[in-house]
Amino acid sequence: MEISMNLNGEDITAEAEPRTLLVHFLRDNLGLTGTHWGCDTSNCGTCVVWVDEEPVKSCTHLAAMASGHRVKTVEGLETAEGLDPVQEGFIQCHGLQCGYCTPGMMMTARALLDKNPDPSEEVIREAISGQICRCTGYSTIIRSIQWAASKERETAVTLEGSPA
Amino acid sequence: MQVPAPFEYERATSVDHAIALMERLGDEARVVAGGHSLIPMMKLRLAMPEYLIDINDLVDELQYIRFTDTEVRIGALTRHQQLLESDELAAVFPIFRDAEKVIADPVVRNRGTLGGSLCQADPSEDLSAVCDALEASCVIRNTSGERVVEMHDFHRGPYETAVADGEMLTEVRIPIKPNSSSAYHKVERRAGDWAVASAGAAVTMDGDVIADGRVGLCAVGPNLTNVQPISDALRGQAPSEELYARVGEIAAANASPQTDTRGTAAYKTHLAKELAVRSLRVAVARATGQA
Numbered sequence: 001m002e003i004s005m006n007l008n009g010e011d012i013t014a015e016a017e018p019r020t021l022l023v024h025f026l027r028d029n030l031g032l033t034g035t036h037w038g039c040d041t042s043n044c045g046t047c048v049v050w051v052d053e054e055p056v057k058s059c060t061h062l063a064a065m066a067s068g069h070r071v072k073t074v075e076g077l078e079t080a081e082g083l084d085p086v087q088e089g090f091i092q093c094h095g096l097q098c099g100y101c102t103p104g105m106m107m108t109a110r111a112l113l114d115k116n117p118d119p120s121e122e123v124i125r126e127a128i129s130g131q132i133c134r135c136t137g138y139s140t141i142i143r144s145i146q147w148a149a150s151k152e153r154e155t156a157v158t159l160e161g162s163p164a
Numbered sequence: 165m166q167v168p169a170p171f172e173y174e175r176a177t178s179v180d181h182a183i184a185l186m187e188r189l190g191d192e193a194r195v196v197a198g199g200h201s202l203i204p205m206m207k208l209r210l211a212m213p214e215y216l217i218d219i220n221d222l223v224d225e226l227q228y229i230r231f232t233d234t235e236v237r238i239g240a241l242t243r244h245q246q247l248l249e250s251d252e253l254a255a256v257f258p259i260f261r262d263a264e265k266v267i268a269d270p271v272v273r274n275r276g277t278l279g280g281s282l283c284q285a286d287p288s289e290d291l292s293a294v295c296d297a298l299e300a301s302c303v304i305r306n307t308s309g310e311r312v313v314e315m316h317d318f319h320r321g322p323y324e325t326a327v328a329d330g331e332m333l334t335e336v337r338i339p340i341k342p343n344s345s346s347a348y349h350k351v352e353r354r355a356g357d358w359a360v361a362s363a364g365a366a367v368t369m370d371g372d373v374i375a376d377g378r379v380g381l382c383a384v385g386p387n388l389t390n391v392q393p394i395s396d397a398l399r400g401q402a403p404s405e406e407l408y409a410r411v412g413e414i415a416a417a418n419a420s421p422q423t424d425t426r427g428t429a430a431y432k433t434h435l436a437k438e439l440a441v442r443s444l445r446v447a448v449a450r451a452t453g454q455a
């Protein structure tokens with residue numbers, strides 16, 4: 001069947017069987033291997049992408065079900081202005097070691113900060129609780145997300161305070 | 165790599181459309197809501213529908229939480245996240261927020277639905293115990309109309325419900341009772357996991373005594389979403405620790421868990437007892453304004 005979606009801001013169309021899972025559609029049909037594929041059982045969260053601004057586990061989502069929707073992957077985080085503050089935070093605070101869990105962690109983090117610009121550590125832990133990292137012990141991931149949050153709040157304050 | 169067996173995919177444009185498709189296609193067709201139970205089963209080839217009818221576009225018809233003076237009506241496509249976030253729902257039925265906080269994880273909760281949870285009818289499904297404790301009823305629709313089925317008639321056994329081929333669950337109705345409250349307690353091995361065991365309680369007070377009380381257990385055996393002997397033991401009794409302990413004993417006696425990777429049968433039986441006590445204690449405290 002024909003699957004069309006707005007992917008990272010661009011309209012795309014590709015052929016795939018109805019049974020194709022979104023994670024394989026992205027990685028194999030479209031070559032976007034930023035989204036990782038791990039447990040295959042909706043437990044690890046490395047496959048998290050957005051469908052209509054909401055994080056979902058793409059190993060448990062049919063590509064067909066995403067047709068006609070907006071999908072965003074880790075490749076869509078960077079903009080013309082540069083890396084997303086969440087990506088910068090992961091660099092600044094060693095939010096990754098092997099990097100396997102990172103795309104899913106960053107997509108969930110971005111969605112969290114869009115809803116809640118100043119999340120507590122507890123709120124961050126809850127938001128990423130469906131995602132597994134076997135390297136970092138999570139502390140540096142939490143610090144990375146906090147780094148991004150405070151950077152964005154600073155920027156917001158500067159913009160507000162700047163002369164018209 | 166786990167991939168479902170081939171199927172044909174169709175998107176329903178209305179509930180009537182979905183039902184017409186199901187009636188025509190019979191038991192070869194399944195609806196998919198959040199897909200977070202069905203797609204894993206299809207990946208394992210435990211389910212191999214020939215036609216998949218996607219109902220996710222039916223937000224207007226099936227996704228809502230509406231209040232009347234006497235009941236709350238929740239559309240089948242309402243997602244876990246919406247049930248968790250609704251302050252109005254938490255105010256009337258705190259058991260929903262208690263349970264939703266510990267159902268799966270936030271990303272799964274973005275997809276999974278009330279209707280999917282009830283129709284999956286897994287004995288570990290938390291919302292079945294919640295809805296039964298609250299004496300909910302289910303609206304089932306087919307081409308000839310609607311019927312309303314009480315929760316205790318809805319579940320026919322593990323993975324079996326009153327929804328027949330060519331039918332859909334469209335709405336869950338929950339009566340609002342004065343002087344009432346509810347609570348849910350669950351033990352899980354790790355964040356986001358299914359219950360080792362859980363219990364939900366709902367009580368209606370009449371002055372100093374419990375006019376009506378219900379406790380449902382989850383993950384400790386089939387068909388325990390409402391334990392009738394517990395309701396019998398609670399009726400007309402003044403709340404006390406002795407009463408809760410008696411209820412705990414009844415819960416343990418009715419539990420028939422199996423030893424698995426989540427825990428031994430003995431441990432789960434212990435949990436059934438302890439969680440029944442805890443959920444009841446909190447439900448009574450809430451109903452009497454002490455919590």
Ligand SMILES: Cc1cc2nc3c(=O)[nH]c(=O)nc-3n(C[C@H](O)[C@H](O)[C@H](O)COP(=O)(O)OP(=O)(O)OC[C@H]3O[C@@H](n4cnc5c(N)ncnc54)[C@H](O)[C@@H]3O)c2cc1C
Pocket residue numbers: 041042043060194195196197198199200201202203240241266267268269272275276277278279280281283284288289290291327331332333334356357358359
């Ligand atoms: C990692 C993980 C952890 C989880 N942990 C928990 C947990 O702790 N507690 C818990 O309770 N659940 C848990 N779940 C299950 C989760 O709540 C599912 O979302 C839920 O069981 C099914 O809802 P769904 O909308 O995804 O249903 P689907 O998978 O879409 O459907 C399930 C079944 O119901 C049928 N169906 C769906 N909607 C209707 C309808 N309106 N009318 C008729 N039939 C319908 C489908 O045909 C299918 O047979 C977990 C799931 C995952 C993946």
Ligand code: FES
Pocket residue numbers: 036037038039040041042043044045046047048057058059060
């Ligand atoms: S690969 Fe999707 S959750 Fe692990």
Ligand code: FES
Pocket residue numbers: 095096097098099100101102132133134135136
């Ligand atoms: S960085 Fe290796 S799994 Fe998270």
